[in-house]
Amino acid sequence: SSPSLSSSSSILLPPASHFIGKKEDIVKAGRVSKLVNGCRDVLVLFHQGQLHAMDTRCYHSGGALQYGDIEEFNGQLCIVCPWHKYKITLAEGEGLYQAVEDPTAKPLRTHWRSKGVKQRIHKVTEVNGEVYVTLNDSIEAIESDVYQTETYRSVSLKA
Numbered sequence: 001s002s003p004s005l006s007s008s009s010s011i012l013l014p015p016a017s018h019f020i021g022k023k024e025d026i027v028k029a030g031r032v033s034k035l036v037n038g039c040r041d042v043l044v045l046f047h048q049g050q051l052h053a054m055d056t057r058c059y060h061s062g063g064a065l066q067y068g069d070i071e072e073f074n075g076q077l078c079i080v081c082p083w084h085k086y087k088i089t090l091a092e093g094e095g096l097y098q099a100v101e102d103p104t105a106k107p108l109r110t111h112w113r114s115k116g117v118k119q120r121i122h123k124v125t126e127v128n129g130e131v132y133v134t135l136n137d138s139i140e141a142i143e144s145d146v147y148q149t150e151t152y153r154s155v156s157l158k159a
């Protein structure tokens with residue numbers, strides 16, 4: 001007998017993947033923030049044909065990234081936190097900032113630098129029009145982890 005839809009899905013899905021929603025709904029909304037596995041608020045974004053997932057609260061001070069604009073800096077797509085405008089790459093969760101090359105030079109010249117990975121990025125999978133997230137369970141601490149406590153989750157996020 002032919003396999004059912006659900007059994008064929010489970011073959012393709014990575015382990016510990018969590019259903020987020022139908023792709024068409026996420027594409028329409030552009031973004032959705034959801035509590036995953038009862039323990040983590042994850043923001044799923046659809047931008048320029050790609051799905052991305054990261055911790056919902058900004059690593060800097062817990063800002064509401066679901067209300068941030070997406071812009072390109074130094075060739076990298078970033079979400080710009082609406083609270084203090086920190087820039088976070090969608091691909092790696094790196095914090096980007098503009099460094100001044102030489103403070104004595106006029107006019108000042110700046111270039112983009114990375115502070116390293118600050119925001120926890122999660123894996124997104126699409127199977128049969130459904131979107132799933134697999135939590136990034138790397139044991140290395142990432143700054144955005146700080147805002148994934150029950151206390152923070154109980155506070156609703158505003159722009």
Ligand code: FES
Nearest residue numbers: 058061063081084
């Ligand atoms: Fe300050 Fe995001 S909370 S920039």
